[in-house]
Each structure stands twice: as C-alpha cells, then as structure tokens.
Amino acid sequence: MRELTAMQAAYWAGRASSGPLGGVAAHLYAEFDGNEVVPDRLRRALARLGSVHPMIRLTVDADGRQSIREGREMPILETEDLRALPGTSLHRHLAAKRRAWAEQALDLIEGQATAFSLSLLPGGRTRLHVDADMIAIDPVSFRVMMDDLAALYQEPQSNRTGDTRFFDWLDSMSVGAEHARQRKRDRLWWQEKLADFPPAPLLPLRPDGGARRKNRRLATRLSCAQRHSLENAARALRVTPTTLLLGLFAVALGGATQCDRFRLNLPTFWRAPVVGNEDQLVGEFSNLLIVAVDLHTVDTAGALCQELQTQIFELLAHSAYPGVNVMRDLSRRRGDLEVSPVVFSSGLGSTVGELFSERVGRVFGKLNWVTSQGPQVALDVQVAVVDGGLLINWDVRIDAVARDWVIDLFNAYSRLLRKVSDQPDLLSASLSRLNDEVSPSGRSDDLVSRSPSETEKMVVHLMKRLGGDRSVIEADADIATIMAENELADFRGFINRYIPSCALSRDDLRTHNTPRRIAGLMRRRTNETSEMIAGAFLKSVCSDARTGDAEVQDQRHLSAHFGDGTPHRTKRP
Numbered sequence: 001m002r003e004l005t006a007m008q009a010a011y012w013a014g015r016a017s018s019g020p021l022g023g024v025a026a027h028l029y030a031e032f033d034g035n036e037v038v039p040d041r042l043r044r045a046l047a048r049l050g051s052v053h054p055m056i057r058l059t060v061d062a063d064g065r066q067s068i069r070e071g072r073e074m075p076i077l078e079t080e081d082l083r084a085l086p087g088t089s090l091h092r093h094l095a096a097k098r099r100a101w102a103e104q105a106l107d108l109i110e111g112q113a114t115a116f117s118l119s120l121l122p123g124g125r126t127r128l129h130v131d132a133d134m135i136a137i138d139p140v141s142f143r144v145m146m147d148d149l150a151a152l153y154q155e156p157q158s159n160r161t162g163d164t165r166f167f168d169w170l171d172s173m174s175v176g177a178e179h180a181r182q183r184k185r186d187r188l189w190w191q192e193k194l195a196d197f198p199p200a201p202l203l204p205l206r207p208d209g210g211a212r213r214k215n216r217r218l219a220t221r222l223s224c225a226q227r228h229s230l231e232n233a234a235r236a237l238r239v240t241p242t243t244l245l246l247g248l249f250a251v252a253l254g255g256a257t258q259c260d261r262f263r264l265n266l267p268t269f270w271r272a273p274v275v276g277n278e279d280q281l282v283g284e285f286s287n288l289l290i291v292a293v294d295l296h297t298v299d300t301a302g303a304l305c306q307e308l309q310t311q312i313f314e315l316l317a318h319s320a321y322p323g324v325n326v327m328r329d330l331s332r333r334r335g336d337l338e339v340s341p342v343v344f345s346s347g348l349g350s351t352v353g354e355l356f357s358e359r360v361g362r363v364f365g366k367l368n369w370v371t372s373q374g375p376q377v378a379l380d381v382q383v384a385v386v387d388g389g390l391l392i393n394w395d396v397r398i399d400a401v402a403r404d405w406v407i408d409l410f411n412a413y414s415r416l417l418r419k420v421s422d423q424p425d426l427l428s429a430s431l432s433r434l435n436d437e438v439s440p441s442g443r444s445d446d447l448v449s450r451s452p453s454e455t456e457k458m459v460v461h462l463m464k465r466l467g468g469d470r471s472v473i474e475a476d477a478d479i480a481t482i483m484a485e486n487e488l489a490d491f492r493g494f495i496n497r498y499i500p501s502c503a504l505s506r507d508d509l510r511t512h513n514t515p516r517r518i519a520g521l522m523r524r525r526t527n528e529t530s531e532m533i534a535g536a537f538l539k540s541v542c543s544d545a546r547t548g549d550a551e552v553q554d555q556r557h558l559s560a561h562f563g564d565g566t567p568h569r570t571k572r573p
Helices: 006-016 039-052 089-103 139-154 168-175 177-191 224-237 239-257 302-315 323-334 358-364 401-421 423-429 430-435 456-466 484-499 506-511 515-527 529-543 550-562
Strands: 028-035 058-060 065-068 077-081 112-120 124-133 215-223 259-269 289-296 341-346 364-372 380-387 389-397
Touching: 006 323, 006 341, 028 139, 028 358, 039 077, 039 112, 058 112, 058 323, 077 515, 089 112, 089 364, 089 456, 112 259, 124 139, 139 358, 168 177, 177 323, 215 224, 215 364, 215 401, 224 239, 224 302, 224 401, 239 259, 239 289, 239 302, 239 341, 239 380, 239 401, 239 430, 289 302, 289 323, 302 423, 302 430, 323 506, 364 380, 364 389, 401 423, 401 430, 423 430, 456 484, 456 515, 456 550, 484 506, 506 515, 515 529
Parallel strands: 077 112, 259 341, 341 380
Antiparallel strands: 028 124, 028 364, 058 065, 112 124, 215 389, 259 289, 380 389
C-alpha cells in the first residue's frame, strides 16, 4: 500500500467534498466510432493491457492508500448489442449512455480505475466507450493506454510486457536526494511569492451552485491553416503555441470578468527521466502551474504572452514543489479555502501531436466525443490537435456558473482565436482594441446569437432529434464532435430531399461545422427562402401534440411545408 501523491490526494478529497463544485470524480471519457471491432478480440487485448499497465486496475482504499489488486479480471469489457434498435431509439440510448458515463464516478475501492464498453451498431458499426479516473491515469497516459490497446488488438501475438511500472517511477523519484533538495528549494521560493499572489478570477457563480450537478460542453474547431497561423504568430513572439492560446484566453477572461489580476491553473504532464521508459508508462504524472495574470502591466496581447512565457519558464524551474501544495499553503496563509476554478490545458505544440495516434483511429475509429471533469473546477478549457486542426473544448459546470455569461466568454475566445489567426498583427494592438474586436456587437454568424434565425432553429431541432440528446446540440456546437457520421448523413438526407436547392454535401458539413454556419449556408443558397419554410415548419412542430414517433412526425412536417422539394412561397408565420 502506498500513499497518494499530492495530486491524487486532491482528486480523492474532491470526490468526497460536499462544498460547492465538490463531489465530482476527476475523470476523462471518450468515444470512438469505428467498424467491425470484434468483442472477443478486444476482450483479450484488454486482459493483456491490464498486465502491461497495472494502473488501469488501481485500487484506492477508504483511507486513501493506493495499490494494485492482483488476481482479478480487470478491466472487464461490457458489450451492448444495439443492432436491432430503430434509429430514434438508438440515438436516444446512446445519448443517455453518454450522459451517464460522462458524469459517473468509477469505483476505485473495487479496483475500477477504467471502464470499457463496446456498442454494436447497425451495419457493422461500433462505438467504443472508454472512461478513466485521473487518480490513476492522466490525459497523456490516456493517450498511451489507447495506443497500446490498439496495438495489442492489432497484433494479438505481440510480446509487449510492462517490466517498468508507474510505482517504479514513483519509487525512483522519492529516493532521489537531488529531488528532495529541489523540493525544499522550490517550497522556499513559493513562500516568498504567496503574500502578493492574485486571487482566483471572479466568476459569476450561482448561489445554489452544486445543488444539482449539471455539465455542459462547448466546442468548436479551427482549421489546419488557422492552427498553423497561430503557431507562426507564437514563433514570431518567441513564445510557445500553448502560451499564445493561454494569453488570448486571459484577455477574453479579463474582459468578461472585468478583472485585471487573477490566477489560472495550467496542468503539466512532464515525466522526470529517472527509469528510462517514462514515455511508455501509464499513471498519474500531472502537476499544476499556478499562473498569475496581470493585465494592468501590459499594453498588448503580445506583451502579455511574452510576460506569461517568462513566468511559465520560471514556474517550470520551480515545479518540484507541487502546485497542489502551493494552493494548500495559500489557503493556510489567507485563512480560507483557496481554489482555482478555471483550468486551461493545451496540447498545441506538444511533441505527441494529435490527441490520439493514427493507429487508434485505424483500429477503433474516429474520436467522436471527449469530455472531462474534476472537483473544484467550474470551467475546464482544453485545446488539442485533432485532424490537423484545433479542437477547442470547454467543459462547464453550468449548474454553478451563469450560462449566458460563459457562452459569451466562449464566443469571445473563439472569435479572438480566429481574428488573430487571420490578422496576427492584432497581437501588437492595444488590449482595449482587442476587446472591441471580440465584443458582442462584433458577433459573427458562427457564434451564439440572442436572435437565432428560423433556419438555425430548424437545423438545431432536427439535429437534436437525430442526435437524441437535447442537452448537447447548440447553435455554436461543433457537430463533428457531437454527432456520428451516420447521423450527419441522415440530416443531409432530410434537407436535400425537401430543399434540393441547399444541395448540402459532406464537405459542406465539415467546413460549416456548427448549426449556425449550416443555417447561414442554407439561407444563402436558397436566397432566404429557407427562412419562410423553416418558420412554417417550426410553427407546426410547436402546435402539434407530438404523439407517436418524433422522427416520423418531423418527416411529415417537412413534407407538408417542403412538398416535393420545391420551396413554397409561403408567408412567414
């Protein structure tokens, strides 16, 4: 039995906390949509994976001590045969499963640090569901685990072994005299900084936050060209791409909170080279950099990024003293629990490249969904490389933070990234000008609007029906990460059948990747006729009693108002 590390202990305590933002398991959940994944073959690969990476069956006892429980079949593969379910029922079942898995807490006391499920879908399609508790597996380890699982599935006769384990790495770290000396040095360094360290950002938290936990996911994507433009802008400033994205987020957050000084949590996953094969290990290697943001001392976003880069290098040089311990010291100094409810994680510029390897996509299919949550976190901002572009993914405790406020902040940050990718010289503009560029009056048509068009409402309605989950389809949502390919094909089929002039293609849905963008394209291609038709359709939907199968009724409404595909010249209802 071993004591938990500082980060593991923080996660464990957060699980049991009854305070605001507490009572949450820190975990990462992902879905992969593929074809012809064979359950028995996957089951055998998982059995071998448990031997190579024992942390996937980590046990934590009631006293908070960790061990690997031997002699048990872990992890167990759950399989669900959903091939006979009709379309609407299938979508609803998968949506309900996604909600349940995205918010579950794995039973660590019973050695369930991971959970795997394979849904067998019509037409030979499959969906692999994977959940991992971050007490055992950090995000980089999740990637390692999935790549090794794909390799073991692909090559059942592989002689891969796990001779060196995460606990071996921990032991090597704990006995090193140099590490102990650095830890003491870094603790003293932090003691000198705490007196004047900035507070957490002042979020508009709801007074009853946490009474009923509810997570919401906001996501959008930037193209490969936009990603490269941002990387080039970072290079010109002599900062890392992660620092550039962090600095722009700080600008947006400062404008939204009207705060000049605040702190942010920046997770790192560096593995000290002490055993020789650290990159192949699965475990909990994470640390927190507590970053101070001061917008009052800089004139431009570029200058802010350069200041943050200098600070981050300094923090990394003093990271032997864990960030969790820094926060505990800060709480003792101020006589109250100090938290940092905003976390910013970025894989941009990472040496591992894509969020998951090409082999994982080839064996298990395309990443369809990924989300994470953790205790004491109201806003978890994640940026990762996916399909050559950038996935901007926010996990929000919408029960605790004001919904409209966080949507406006998400919009502002998304606009800011796109603006800077198009006009890198904005990094030399004043912060006030930059805030004006992304102010609500400057909203573009791909972001959340207070007055959505009728076409947009119809697109969202149809996608909710096809996706079977009313809580995740929003006008600003990235449809590629929340809807499967077959669901998008069904949507295109609906629209092109009844409004042929839209002529939506698969590429259209890739380049116009949100319901708002799709609606804008439909309006342009139909010369605004889609507005009149959508209005009539929605009026009928709202007035209907909605009995029977919803998908059949949507088709009836579409047929009634779109007829044989030739738009009627109806008046707007």
